[in-house]
Amino acid sequence: MMPRSRLISILRKNGLHANQLLTGSTKAAPAWQPNAAVKNDVRPFSAVAQEQRPHSDTPSTVDYSHLYSTAYHPHSPEPNYPDLGPTSKLNLFTAINSAMQTAMQTDPTAIMFGEDVSFGGVFRCSQNLREEFGEERVFNTPLSENGIAGMAVGYASAGGTSIGEIQFGDYIFPAIDQIVNEMAKFRFRSGNQWNCGGVTLRAPCGAVGHGALYHSQSPEAYLAHTPGLVVVMPRGPRCAKGLLLSAIRSKDPVVFLEPKILYRSAVEEVPDADYEIPLGKAEIIRPGNDVTIVGWGAQLRTLQAACDLAAKEGISCELIDLRTILPWDSDCIKTSVKKTGKLIVSHEAPITCGFGAEVVATLQQECFFHLEAPIQRVCGYDTPFGLVFEKHYLPDEKKNLDAIITVMEFSL
Amino acid sequence: MIRLRKMDTILHNAQRQGRISFYMTHHGEEAIHMGSASALKPQDHIFAQYREAGSLMWRGFSLEQFCNQCFSNDLDLGKGRQMPVHYGCRALNYHTVSSPLGTQITQAVGAAYKFKLDAMANPKKEESAISIVYFGDGAASTVDFHSACNFAATLKTPMIFFCRNNGYAISTPVEDQYAGDGIISRAPGYGMAGIRVDGNDIFAVHAAVAKARKLALETSAPVMIEAMTYRQGHHSTSDDSSRYRDTDEVKEASDVADPMVRFDRFLKHFGWMDDNTVASIEDEERIAVLRAMEAAEARPDPKLATMFDDVYHEKPPHLIRQEEDLKRHLKKYKIPH
Numbered sequence: 202m203m204p205r206s207r208l209i210s211i212l213r214k215n216g217l218h219a220n221q222l223l224t225g226s227t228k229a230a231p232a233w234q235p236n237a238a239v240k241n242d243v244r245p246f247s248a249v250a251q252e253q254r255p256h257s258d259t260p261s262t263v264d265y266s267h268l269y270s271t272a273y274h275p276h277s278p279e280p281n282y283p284d285l286g287p288t289s290k291l292n293l294f295t296a297i298n299s300a301m302q303t304a305m306q307t308d309p310t311a312i313m314f315g316e317d318v319s320f321g322g323v324f325r326c327s328q329n330l331r332e333e334f335g336e337e338r339v340f341n342t343p344l345s346e347n348g349i350a351g352m353a354v355g356y357a358s359a360g361g362t363s364i365g366e367i368q369f370g371d372y373i374f375p376a377i378d379q380i381v382n383e384m385a386k387f388r389f390r391s392g393n394q395w396n397c398g399g400v401t402l403r404a405p406c407g408a409v410g411h412g413a414l415y416h417s418q419s420p421e422a423y424l425a426h427t428p429g430l431v432v433v434m435p436r437g438p439r440c441a442k443g444l445l446l447s448a449i450r451s452k453d454p455v456v457f458l459e460p461k462i463l464y465r466s467a468v469e470e471v472p473d474a475d476y477e478i479p480l481g482k483a484e485i486i487r488p489g490n491d492v493t494i495v496g497w498g499a500q501l502r503t504l505q506a507a508c509d510l511a512a513k514e515g516i517s518c519e520l521i522d523l524r525t526i527l528p529w530d531s532d533c534i535k536t537s538v539k540k541t542g543k544l545i546v547s548h549e550a551p552i553t554c555g556f557g558a559e560v561v562a563t564l565q566q567e568c569f570f571h572l573e574a575p576i577q578r579v580c581g582y583d584t585p586f587g588l589v590f591e592k593h594y595l596p597d598e599k600k601n602l603d604a605i606i607t608v609m610e611f612s613l
Numbered sequence: 614m615i616r617l618r619k620m621d622t623i624l625h626n627a628q629r630q631g632r633i634s635f636y637m638t639h640h641g642e643e644a645i646h647m648g649s650a651s652a653l654k655p656q657d658h659i660f661a662q663y664r665e666a667g668s669l670m671w672r673g674f675s676l677e678q679f680c681n682q683c684f685s686n687d688l689d690l691g692k693g694r695q696m697p698v699h700y701g702c703r704a705l706n707y708h709t710v711s712s713p714l715g716t717q718i719t720q721a722v723g724a725a726y727k728f729k730l731d732a733m734a735n736p737k738k739e740e741s742a743i744s745i746v747y748f749g750d751g752a753a754s755t756v757d758f759h760s761a762c763n764f765a766a767t768l769k770t771p772m773i774f775f776c777r778n779n780g781y782a783i784s785t786p787v788e789d790q791y792a793g794d795g796i797i798s799r800a801p802g803y804g805m806a807g808i809r810v811d812g813n814d815i816f817a818v819h820a821a822v823a824k825a826r827k828l829a830l831e832t833s834a835p836v837m838i839e840a841m842t843y844r845q846g847h848h849s850t851s852d853d854s855s856r857y858r859d860t861d862e863v864k865e866a867s868d869v870a871d872p873m874v875r876f877d878r879f880l881k882h883f884g885w886m887d888d889n890t891v892a893s894i895e896d897e898e899r900i901a902v903l904r905a906m907e908a909a910e911a912r913p914d915p916k917l918a919t920m921f922d923d924v925y926h927e928k929p930p931h932l933i934r935q936e937e938d939l940k941r942h943l944k945k946y947k948i949p950h
Contacts, residue, residue, distance in 0.1 A: 312730075337730055343767055348760030351719025355744075358708065358720065359658060359727035375756070382713045383720070390711060392692040393923040394703035429924050452926035481929060528929040 211514050211606060217599055285472035294464040296438035296471045297326045297403070300445035301364060303475050305334050308362050310399075311449065312338045315349055315366030323368060324405060324464050350376035350402060354384050357399030357454070364449060370406035370458055371418040384454040385429030398452035401445075405461035406434070407499050408549055408595055412461075413588035419498070419550040424456050425527045425559065431455040431480060432526040434498040439469045443478030444524060451480060460499035467502075483530035485537070489519035492543040492608055495534055495560055497523045500547055500596070507601035516609055526556055531563050538564055542573035543608040547596050552580035574611030577604040614643040614815075614873050615891075617667045619898040620676060621846070623906060624683055624697075628850040632910060633683045635697045641813070641845035643667055644872030645777055648818025649840075652826060653745060658724050659707045660717040660746040663698055664777065664844075668747070672705040676902055680909030692923070693915040714748075715755030718774070721746035722761050722835075725770035729833055732771070743829050745773040745822075751782025753796045765835035766804040773825050774805075774837040777812065779844035784857040797839035805835045812840030813872040843870060917950050 291299065305311040313330060319341045321328035331339040342349055346367055353365035367373050373380070380402070388396040406419045424432045431453045435441035441459070448455040486501065487508055496504045501522050508518040519537050523529055538544050544564055546557035557578045565576060579596040586594065621638040628636040639646065646667020653659075659668055666679065678690065682700050685693035691701060691709060701709025708717065724744040732741045752758060753776055765772060776796040780787055793799065800807030806828065810821045818840055825836040843866040847854045854863070868874070880886035921928060921936045928936075943950050 310727075310730075312726075337733065340768070343760070343763045345760040345763070347756055348719050348722075348764045351716060351757055351761065352723035352726065352764060355660075355720030355723025355725075356727050357723070359724040359744075361727045361730075363723065378713060379716060379719070379757075383711060383716050386711070387709075388926070389923045390691065390695055390699070391701045391703070391709035392690050392694065394690055394701055395709055396926070398926060431925075528925075528931055532930065 212603070215510055215599060215602055217603065285474045285476050287474075288470035288472050290468055291438050291442075291471040292463075292465050292468045293435075293438045293441055293459065294325045296442040296469075297445060297459060298328060298330070299471065300442040300449070301327065301330060302333065303442075304362070304364070304446060304449040305330065305338065307475065308450075310361040311364065312340075312356065312361065313364040313366070314340050314342050314352070316344055316368050317341060318366055322366065324461065326403070326459075326464075327366070346372055346375040347379055350379035350384070353400045353402060354379060354387065354397045354454075357397040358387065358395055360399070362399040362449060363401070365400070365402045367402060367404035369416055369418075369461075370404040370420045371415045373402075373404050373420055373424075373456075376402070377423070380424065380430065380454075380456065381427050385427045387429075387454070389429055396452070397454050400454040401449045401451075401457055402455070403445075403457045403459060405464070406458040407460040407462055408586070408591060409462045410591065411588065412586070413591075414585045416461075417549075417586040417591070419458070419548065421458060421497070421526045421548075422550055422554055422556045425529075425556050427527070429453075430527060432458070433480060433524065434458040434460065434526060435524070436460075436486075436498055436501040436522050437463060437467045437469050439471050440478055440484075440522075440524065442471055443476050444480070446475065447477040447480050450477065455480075458498070462499050478524070480525045481528050481530060482524065483533040484522045484524055485519060485533070486522050487518065487520035489517040489541070491517045491519075491541055491612075492545060492605055493519045493521065493534065493537040493541045494545045494547065494601070494605075495521045495523060495557075496547045497526060497556075498549075500549055503596070503598050504547055504601060506598040507605065510598060510602045511605045516605060518605065523560075529560070531560075531567070534560065534564060535567050538568045539571045542571055543612060544568075544572070545577045545579060545601065545604050545608065547579040547601055547604075549581050549595060551583045552578055553583050555580050574608040577608055579604045614647055614667070614876070615894055616676070616898045616901070617643050617646065617670055618873065619895065620666075620670075620679060620902045623899070623902045624680070625846070625850060627683075627906060628697075633697050635850055636683065637663055637698045637849045638846035639664055639667055641843050641866060641871060642777060642779060644815035644876065645775075645812045645818055645840050645842060647671055648815040649745070649747075649775060649822045652819045652822035654742070654826075655706065656740065656742040657706065657826075658721070658728075658742065658744045660721040660724070660744060661700075661707065661710050662714065662717065662748050662752055662777075663710050663712075664749065664779075665747045666698065666700060669700055669702065669705065669707045672702075672707065674700065674702055674705060674707070676905035677908060678702070680902075680905045681912070684906075684909040684912070685914065686909055686912035687915045688909075688912060689915065692919050715752045715757035717757075718746050718748055718752070718755075718761040719757045719764065721772055721774075722765045722768070722770050725765065725772035725835070726768060729769070729771055732830075732833075738830070741771075741830050743771045743773060743826055745775055747775045747777060749782060750776065750778045750780070750787050750790055750796060751785065753799075754790060762799065762803040762805065762835070762837075769833050770835055771829040771833045772835045773822065773829060774800075774807075774835060775822070776837065776839045777842060778839055779812075779842045781844050781848070781854075781858075783848040783852060784854070786858075795839055795841075797837060800837040805837055807837035807839070809839045809841065812842030813870050813875060815872060815876055842872075845871070 318327040353363040356363040650668035650671035683697035
């Protein structure tokens, strides 16, 4: 059991002055010594644990911080990507633009449409596309999300590739009938005679600092409850380009959610090449031994910050980006939890029936006897997304650090 | 038309006998199907609502194929996944019917847009295609109808909006459905050409669709047709229309205004048909339907192995696992399947 004085001092150091102690385990455990944590050297939390689990391959984390603006959490290293040739410094909307441009250059049937896309889009994602590909292939539609979605389905069913833009994920709901009842079921109900795999619907999602109820939602949980649909959310420009190219070229209909806070603030070296990142596969973006943390989208930057805070205390976190929400890569998470014994899932969307619930339910069933602590969810509260208290609403790095400490305290 | 009428009568009765789970008839609307489908080209895509099987029949869907779908057997092109009458046939460019109303209308706009781009790339006019979307007076109230009309006219997509105004949406008469002048009055509001036609006159329907198709291709624009008709049958086998309308009303429609009665009278007027020939055609078709039905009924279900197929292009890991779970369960408890 963690000495309480140690617990309190970690929290205080991070600006969390606890009046009450966290719940503690009654099992005696050997005391551990806080290490003088070196930036790249993370040690297992307890001496006993060290014997039971192999050392992690300590990654030499390259410092990417110079690439990011500091407007939001800047740190998101991109490990393990094969060399893809020359790169350019792109933000998220430019990376999305690059993916669409590449897709439309390589597929003459590909068209892109939605509200305000002709002049470049309200988030600039479609800039220069109409100039390059012409007015028949890049055009404004009237203001109707169900119209955009239905048209995308019909165009794809006739053999084309349609990229429909929904201006905000908060406005995807008029299109839910087309998405759930038509898009997702098109292939199955026809006995595989027809399909609308050519559909990709893109929509911005997530908190942006001032978006309030209707410019901040993350609707992935509504969409994930839809067999036949693919739901993808990138965490930054580099993976966004590869994921969007996979999504556009996928033989299944995809809803591609783009964390809008990252459109300008996330800048990464993005390959100029045409590359695809596989759908349905999660990515371990930070290997670790003590606790598994799962997230998606912009939340991973918050989680990186929480992992950094934990690393200073000698806690080694394994951070996983789901990348594809549906179908999701449960095997990757299971392998990690079997190693660490502890899991935290964190997302902006409200906690009740958020997608975290699916991850937790599956992991407790599949990894019950490997768990050393109850699985934690650090999510938005079950309120609509109000304006004035956004800072307190969001599952920030301090709430996540608190959860990390909680699960560590349960462990032997 | 006779074939369709016979198929409807026999399969409706089959549902009443418990041999199929559900059926919808087309009594009174046969001229709409045959008149319109005969004016289209094979490359035109049909987006149907659910009461247009005659169009599919015109294109060549066989009685056996209709019955296979209704009996959900191993030869059903839809692999037994949908309720009866939810036909679809890729080879005949007939999109699979889905139960949500009106969703096919916006989809038809997307398909027409594809054909528009195809026509720009391919100068051979005889290969140009349109999409035609059928919908009823009720479906014309849905959100997709309105979005689709606006999109089609604004984006200039070559297509036909074909409304079967048959007086009822289940039990809801048109007086409860709209206050305007039918559906066609909406067309100029959206910026598209339109025409109202006698839906029980097979020639009128054919002429209107032929002209509309030509206009749609020449101007690359949508055209709306409202065909006035009457739904003589119940909405479906789950409906008893005597609960909300007079049998006199139905009788007049079927005796006087029925498209097949009118066509029959026309043919006889010119001496091109006589009662004996009609009777023998009716007999032939009745026997053909019965044979097809018996053959379909005798066939087995699709294989259980198809249950988890086609959700995605490639079966993902979680569905492979769920399929294994089901197999294990069936084996463990020796459940026949």
